[in-house]
Amino acid sequence: MKPEELIKLTVSEAATAIRDGATTSELLVGAFLARIDARNEAVGAWAHIEKDYALEQARRADQVRGFGNGTGPLHGVPIGIKDIIDTRDYPTENGCPLYEGNKSRRDAACVAALKSAGAIVLGKTVTTELALMTPSATHNPIDLERSPGGSSAGSAAAVADLMIPAALGSQTAGSVLRPASYCGIYGFKPTFGLISRNGVLMQSHTLDTLGLLARSIDDLALLTDCLSAQDPNDPVSYARSQPHVTKMGLSDPPLAPTFAFVKTPAWPEYADQGMQEAFAELKDFLGPVCEEIEIPGLDNVIEWQRIVQLAENAAYYGPLQDRGRGQLSDGLNARLDEGARVPVRDYISAVASREKAYEAMFEVFDTYSAILTPAAPGPAPLLSEGITGSPIFDGLWTYLGMPAISVPLLEINGLPIGVQLVGLRQDDGRLLRTARWLATRLENEESQSA
Amino acid sequence: MKPEELIKLTVSEAATAIRDGATTSELLVGAFLARIDARNEAVGAWAHIEKDYALEQARRADQVRGFGNGTGPLHGVPIGIKDIIDTRDYPTENGCPLYEGNKSRRDAACVAALKSAGAIVLGKTVTTELALMTPSATHNPIDLERSPGGSSAGSAAAVADLMIPAALGSQTAGSVLRPASYCGIYGFKPTFGLISRNGVLMQSHTLDTLGLLARSIDDLALLTDCLSAQDPNDPVSYARSQPHVTKMGLSDPPLAPTFAFVKTPAWPEYADQGMQEAFAELKDFLGPVCEEIEIPGLDNVIEWQRIVQLAENAAYYGPLQDRGRGQLSDGLNARLDEGARVPVRDYISAVASREKAYEAMFEVFDTYSAILTPAAPGPAPLLSEGITGSPIFDGLWTYLGMPAISVPLLEINGLPIGVQLVGLRQDDGRLLRTARWLATRLENEESQSA
Numbered sequence: 001m002k003p004e005e006l007i008k009l010t011v012s013e014a015a016t017a018i019r020d021g022a023t024t025s026e027l028l029v030g031a032f033l034a035r036i037d038a039r040n041e042a043v044g045a046w047a048h049i050e051k052d053y054a055l056e057q058a059r060r061a062d063q064v065r066g067f068g069n070g071t072g073p074l075h076g077v078p079i080g081i082k083d084i085i086d087t088r089d090y091p092t093e094n095g096c097p098l099y100e101g102n103k104s105r106r107d108a109a110c111v112a113a114l115k116s117a118g119a120i121v122l123g124k125t126v127t128t129e130l131a132l133m134t135p136s137a138t139h140n141p142i143d144l145e146r147s148p149g150g151s152s153a154g155s156a157a158a159v160a161d162l163m164i165p166a167a168l169g170s171q172t173a174g175s176v177l178r179p180a181s182y183c184g185i186y187g188f189k190p191t192f193g194l195i196s197r198n199g200v201l202m203q204s205h206t207l208d209t210l211g212l213l214a215r216s217i218d219d220l221a222l223l224t225d226c227l228s229a230q231d232p233n234d235p236v237s238y239a240r241s242q243p244h245v246t247k248m249g250l251s252d253p254p255l256a257p258t259f260a261f262v263k264t265p266a267w268p269e270y271a272d273q274g275m276q277e278a279f280a281e282l283k284d285f286l287g288p289v290c291e292e293i294e295i296p297g298l299d300n301v302i303e304w305q306r307i308v309q310l311a312e313n314a315a316y317y318g319p320l321q322d323r324g325r326g327q328l329s330d331g332l333n334a335r336l337d338e339g340a341r342v343p344v345r346d347y348i349s350a351v352a353s354r355e356k357a358y359e360a361m362f363e364v365f366d367t368y369s370a371i372l373t374p375a376a377p378g379p380a381p382l383l384s385e386g387i388t389g390s391p392i393f394d395g396l397w398t399y400l401g402m403p404a405i406s407v408p409l410l411e412i413n414g415l416p417i418g419v420q421l422v423g424l425r426q427d428d429g430r431l432l433r434t435a436r437w438l439a440t441r442l443e444n445e446e447s448q449s450a
Numbered sequence: 451m452k453p454e455e456l457i458k459l460t461v462s463e464a465a466t467a468i469r470d471g472a473t474t475s476e477l478l479v480g481a482f483l484a485r486i487d488a489r490n491e492a493v494g495a496w497a498h499i500e501k502d503y504a505l506e507q508a509r510r511a512d513q514v515r516g517f518g519n520g521t522g523p524l525h526g527v528p529i530g531i532k533d534i535i536d537t538r539d540y541p542t543e544n545g546c547p548l549y550e551g552n553k554s555r556r557d558a559a560c561v562a563a564l565k566s567a568g569a570i571v572l573g574k575t576v577t578t579e580l581a582l583m584t585p586s587a588t589h590n591p592i593d594l595e596r597s598p599g600g601s602s603a604g605s606a607a608a609v610a611d612l613m614i615p616a617a618l619g620s621q622t623a624g625s626v627l628r629p630a631s632y633c634g635i636y637g638f639k640p641t642f643g644l645i646s647r648n649g650v651l652m653q654s655h656t657l658d659t660l661g662l663l664a665r666s667i668d669d670l671a672l673l674t675d676c677l678s679a680q681d682p683n684d685p686v687s688y689a690r691s692q693p694h695v696t697k698m699g700l701s702d703p704p705l706a707p708t709f710a711f712v713k714t715p716a717w718p719e720y721a722d723q724g725m726q727e728a729f730a731e732l733k734d735f736l737g738p739v740c741e742e743i744e745i746p747g748l749d750n751v752i753e754w755q756r757i758v759q760l761a762e763n764a765a766y767y768g769p770l771q772d773r774g775r776g777q778l779s780d781g782l783n784a785r786l787d788e789g790a791r792v793p794v795r796d797y798i799s800a801v802a803s804r805e806k807a808y809e810a811m812f813e814v815f816d817t818y819s820a821i822l823t824p825a826a827p828g829p830a831p832l833l834s835e836g837i838t839g840s841p842i843f844d845g846l847w848t849y850l851g852m853p854a855i856s857v858p859l860l861e862i863n864g865l866p867i868g869v870q871l872v873g874l875r876q877d878d879g880r881l882l883r884t885a886r887w888l889a890t891r892l893e894n895e896e897s898q899s900a
Contacts, residue, residue: 311794311798312798314794314795314798315794315797315798315799318795339794339795340793340794341794343790343794344761344765344789344791344792344793344797345761345764345765345768345789347765347797347798348765348766352655352765355685
């Protein structure tokens with residue numbers, strides 16, 4: 001296979017190609033490194049990468065396969081790791097000068113899980129400052145004048161630009177789904193507690209959720225199963241059978257799914273005109289399987305997410321601020337100061353309201369297979385605006401702990417917009433199955449109208 | 451059996467006597483009601499009780515047994531319920547005029563569990579104002595001039611005064627173990643999350659723990675097993691096999707247990723002189739199986755418990771204060787005001803520090819079977835002091851979620867003092883076994899020296 005073919009492979013395809021001898025891990029990793037050489041100066045997706053070390057791992061993977069030893073489901077396939085996730089091979093600098101040169105002696109649980117499935121950690125992808133709102137130096141590969149979103153900026157840009165088949169990201173408000181939407185790829189935030197956060201920078205214990213950026217739903221399912229394991233070191237990790245996502249995620253639904261189109265209370269103020277039109281078209285196209293509904297109380301949910309994140313940011317990052325306020329951006333300092341002033345009663349009420357708010361979802365899912373809602377207010381903002389876009393359409397589902405996927409289905413003037421689908425907690429497989437049904441339905445339509 | 455014998459029965463003994471036909475539930479309940487008639491005016495342990503209704507339940511229990519139907523482990527035995535726990539038979543007034551006449555349509559999960567084991571809810575026991583520090587009108591039956599402690603004041607006084615064989619209480623700092631200590635009975639706070647709090651007044655979701663007041667360790671084990679079940683309606687309820695406490699709790703330890711005597715950082719300021727001497731004697735008596743150790747970091751634990759309780763009290767009771775500040779005591783208003791001013795960073799750090807602090811316990815339990823520490827600073831304070839005593843020796847173990855028992859082993863001038871034993875989380879059976887060993891050891895000593 002030629003390098004230009006290799007870099008287009010998904011994780012599943014690459015793993016199969018290595019397993020079948022159609023390529024080697026060394027050729028695959030070499031192709032991605034060449035792509036990075038050619039493109040990273042313009043895109044700026046990578047924080048740390050060591051070519052020789054990556055190739056050495058690839059050669060070792062090929063040797064293992066050559067010996068006829070057993071191989072894991074990701075054997076020899078490179079993956080990118082957001083630079084807030086501890087790795088023993090590379091520094092973890094959290095997008096913040098206070099962590100310059102910071103290196104962990106241990107891999108985070110999620111990195112160890114990927115390695116034990118055979119994956120090769122290619123390098124660390126750029127994060128915004130402490131995974132918050134200050135933009136990174138990353139460019140959106142679809143349009144280099146635009147933002148890739150945040151905070152998983154490098155992960156999304158690298159996957160979209162064919163520098164890596166998939167990457168780990170994290171979401172506290174909308175840091176996986178928004179960049180996926182802006183960069184035209186898949187973003188998946190599984191159920192809160194499915195992937196252990198042990199070894200990951202904590203900005204909000206109530207909200208932080210690890211997620212994935214990839215170019216196919218098959219990859220999201222495969223990687224989720226590799227990453228899913230109860231971990232006593234993360235108190236929100238829950239017991240589950242394993243693996244379970246691939247089987248349902250790749251199956252066909254017994255009945256056509258139904259969609260609850262939810263505009264959310266953010267719509268009037270935030271929804272871009274083009275995005276509104278694109279969603280109206282999508283709803284028309286889907287016909288009776290998609291109905292617009294209103295879920296009462298979502299305005300509270302948006303506010304509770306905001307309060308919880310603000311206050312927990314202040315609690316976890318406040319000590320950094322105490323140590324080196326001058327090393328943090330003005331925007332971040334202002335945010336942390338605001339968080340420290342959140343009245344403790346409001347914060348506790350916001351945390352304590354979560355389970356009751358989630359219960360309201362059961363009624364929706366009695367009727368519908370998934371909630372359908374925007375992943376972002378519109379296409380990627382221009383870098384010159386100095387923002388990474390708003391997570392307003394994502395944060396409420398993060399707060400509720402529900403699995404959410406951004407499916408790259410819509411476009412406005414050549415710029416992608418993701419369709420967010422949201423499922424019930426611990427029902428990640430069904431959500432991926434529904435997303436796959438939707439993506440296939442739209443592909444068929446496109447090929448028919450072409 | 452005569453009434454004066456019946457009221458001395460433990461729960462286990464009473465259940466056996468009913469099962470064997472040695473008495474009936476009606477005779478038993480009648481004996482307790484007569485005792486209450488004779489004593490409650492002086493003690494003030496009961497908030498709500500309806501004699502006819504209680505007797506009607508007892509007669510129905512006797513009928514069921516008469517039909518030869520299966521009976522539960524508590525069949526026909528009356529239990530008291532702290533008046534912050536919802537019951538459909540009786541009002542739940544939470545020791546606060548804002549809840550006057552408040553009646554729930556449903557039994558709390560713990561009440562339903564007791565009923566389904568065959569228990570008869572005799573009535574509601576007096577709580578301090580909203581289960582906090584303002585004294586109730588209850589007297590300590592050992593010395594009517596003294597406080598029974600708080601907040602499970604009525605539960606402890608009723609059990610100590612033979613008005614009921616056992617009662618439910620609750621502990622957020624020291625509200626089960628302290629009254630047990632002052633009243634000379636057993637108090638048990640199982641592992642955090644073992645008894646569902648669904649249907650119980652919430653004052654602190656991080657700390658609130660249901661517990662038991664009784665006159666034997668056998669009863670604590672039996673009742674704990676009846677109350678232990680995972681409940682999805684209480685997010686801190688955890689999965690466990692059931693029942694499991696009785697079996698280990700009533701067995702003999704394979705080796706003599708060892709005790710880590712922990713004075714805690716509260717000792718110098720709080721420990722009463724008589725209490726200090728009593729514990730020194732106990733330590734001497736136990737000899738090599740009891741060693742004094744210091745656990746580093748307990749000063750932080752005491753402070754974290756204080757901050758979490760203060761802030762969560764303000765969050766959960768603040769709305770009551772907003773509605774009717776004048777109906778709350780000055781002390782409570784001041785406390786809630788103070789709680790509302792806790793900086794959110796401090797609160798979040800205090801909550802987030804818990805698991806790490808608990809990890810330090812593993813090292814202690816590698817060497818020792820249980821922590822041995824006071825249940826209260828000294829004997830019960832005089833009512834004229836206007837206090838319910840300090841929970842300072844209990845709150846740290848509540849924060850850590852560890853099971854704790856107060857064993858009525860010591861006395862100062864005729865006033866009881868409890869010895870608190872603390873175990874590892876989810877190891878409640880072993881803690882009860884260790885407590886039983888210790889109680890037996892001291893009884894043997896007494897009978898030898900007598």
